[in-house]
Amino acid sequence: MVSLLHIDADAFFASVEQAADRRLRRIPMAVGGGRRGVITSASYEARACGIRTAMPTQRALQLYPDLVVVPGHFELYEEFSENIFGLCREQTPLVEKTSIDEGYLGFGGSRGGDNLVRTARRLDREITSWLKLTVSQGIGPNKLIASVASKLRKPHGFVVVPPGAEAAFLAPLPLVRLPGLGPKTVHALAGVGARCIGDLARLGAMGLRPFLGRMAAAVLEAAQGIDDRALVMEHPVAKSYSHQRTFQCDQGDEAFVEQQVKEMIDDLLVTMRTEGRQARTLTVRVRYTDMEEKSVGRSLPEPSDLEVDFYPLVKPLLRSAWTRRVHLRLTGARLSRIYKAQEQLDLFDGCRIRHRQLAGAVDRLNRVYGKGVLHRACHLEFGGSVRIE
DSSP states (O other): OOOEEEEEETTHHHHHHHHHOGGGTTSOEEEEETTTTEEEEEOHHHHTTTOOTTOBHHHHHHHOTTOEEEOOOHHHHHHHHHHHHHHHHHHOSOEEEEETTEEEEEOTTSTTGGGHHHHHHHHHHHIIIIISOOEEEEEESSHHHHHHHHTTTOSSOEEEOOTTOHHHHHTTSBGGGSTTOOHHHHHHHHTTTOOBTHHHHHHHHHHHHHHHGGGHHHHHHHHTTOOOOOOOSSOHHHHEEEEEEEEEEEEOOHHHHHHHHHHHHHHHHHHHHHHTEEEEEEEEEEEETTSOEEEEEEEEEEEEOOHHHHHHHHHHHHHHHOOSSSOEEEEEEEEEEEEEOOOOOOTTOHHHHHHHHHHHHHHHHHHHHOTTSSOOGGGSSOOOOEEEO
């Protein structure tokens, strides 16, 4: 029985701006500019004029001078996201939010299970009428199929794949539709005649191994529509990334504690960059020796996965949280309000480009030669004993 529905909001940031401001509706507009200097999201009216996500804003304005470009309002996007998934939870308690604008709904054994198409249509009407947004929907027997189906006919698409039709559904689709295959791999596979997902079965695991290594068998299974991943109702990636450190000796040195928080941020950002995620909010937590705790957070104007953006928040947050003249037993850092990573470009800030290149180089060296082979200078000043939890 078909049991999974995947929803994917259409041009989410741009659509939210249009929903919130009538003047932006039905015209070519985009969210962009700002620190990145690129288009973050383009309305479908703008896409018809050749405007694309990650296009430099200057290039977009040259291509279509009448394009209306507005800055991002991430608090508003988060509010709309909560409203979308609130409507989803009214249909079923089995909801996995995978990002700000995507998620899965499960109906096996719950309300709507025998009438999933009708339920999906009702959800679509409610989102459109109440929030003035559209979502694309895919129904399938597993996560992979439902996700691919939802992205197939955007915007406002609706695709149903019945059980047993998984491989036949995927076979004629281009390789770029299969999650996990990057542009370089797709290009390499095209060189041996594999252009559609169905061509992967012809190559087989042995034929794919030179291109995919140990992932060959898993990709071959995916190409046949096999996916046994279960719904995760409390998805950690969609919520937050956090670390905490308990000091072996009660700590009263503010500079040392600040350095520890920055180290935790480093570790969290490495994980986020690996998973293709960015965060907007940093929260610092302290626990005093008498076990009283306090947490203070602050949000960036835009999501980021760079240390240079979060480091300046550490000292003021720590001072706001650590208000008593009492030593600390523990401190923690949490990155929340998680987004899918956007391509980070800034045509006017070469320093920011260098920060991104540096982060990538440090990640690669520590991955190849072992964690800690390369440190930032701010971590070399202190010794000290901590226990990571």
